[in-house]
Amino acid sequence: MTGRHWLAAAALAALCAALPSGGAKADLLDDIMKAKKIRIATDLAIPPSGMVDANMKPTGSDVETAQLLAKDWGLELEFVQTTGATRIPNVQTGKADIIISTLSVTPERAKVIDFTKPYAALQSVVGCLKSLPIKDWADLKGKAIAVSRGTTQDTTLTNMKDRDLRIARYDDDATMVTAAVSGQADCVATSATIVNQIGVKNPSRAFEPKVLITNFDLAIGLRQGEPRLKEKLNEWISANLKNGKLNEIYRKFHGSDLPAEMRS
Structure with missing residues (x-):
């Protein structure tokens, strides 16, 4: 090896030694701040968490939570429309930066994505027509229960093989609610908030948890x-739970306060 080649090889070795193991890695927070825009996956077909108003503008508790985050960080907000089944793939493939869309924390999901600390809560129930005499799981045996595909309710009920439940899967919450409103389904597995919304759309078919x-x-x-x-998201959530802004948003759309332990 000539002197020139030896010096070039030594310089290259020194450069490689200075680089972090595995090479430089892009940082999503830096990318977001540099772009001055945050892309948030939110389902706009699950009132009152996500929906569109009479002017076709996004609204709902998750929508206002996303808007508050973007405002506090001084960023432009881009909503990435999603469904229950596509929320996680959206961030895995880089289509969205984060998910704010009634995403409940489960061990299975924690294997493939990361979660912040909780910013809200959700009561998951089986809701049926008020007229049906259903009080426990035994009363649901053999009855068709509509669920939105890919949700925690879908997973939970699927694993209840000993209860002989009939599961009717729909692509998203909007089509599931339509099935209940139109009479195609007498029971649904979803959040208590969505159950209560069915009677609003069709008073003659009022559902209850x-x-x-x-x-x-x-x-x-x-x-x-x-x-x-x-870390930055967790700091933002802690600050807005403490100052009451997240609770105000939740109460506005859900009619109740967040759990006391979450607000303390």
Whole structure:
């Protein structure tokens, strides 16, 4: 090896040694701030969390939460329309930066994405027509229960093989609610808030929560390996739980306060 070649090789070795193991990695928080825009996956077909108003503008508790975040960070907000089944793929593929869309925290989801601390809560129930005499799981045996595909309710009921439940899957919450409103489904598995919305759309088919599935924490979802973004989101959530802004948004659309332990 000539002297010139030796010096070039030494310089290259020194440069490689100075680089972090695995090479430089892009940081999503830096990318968001540089673009001055945040892309948030939100389902706009699950009132009152996400919907469009009479002027076709996004509204709802998740919508206002996303808007508050973008405003506080001084960013332009881009909504990425999603469904229950596409929320997680949206951040995994880089189509969206984060998810604010009634995303409950589960061990299965935590294997593929990261979660912030909770910003809201969700009561998951089986709701049926008020006229149906249903009080517990035994009363639901053999009855068709509509669920939105890919949701925690879908997963939970699918795993209840010993209860002999009939599950009717719909692509999203909007079509599931339409099935209930139109008489195609007499029972649905979803949030208590959505159950109560069915009677608003069709008073002659008022639904009510019948059986509690579980209580879920709702958190912001993001792709794995973004600790700086997760930390900044957690700081924002803590500040807005403490100042009451997140509770105000929740009460405005859901008619109740967030759990006391979440607000303290």
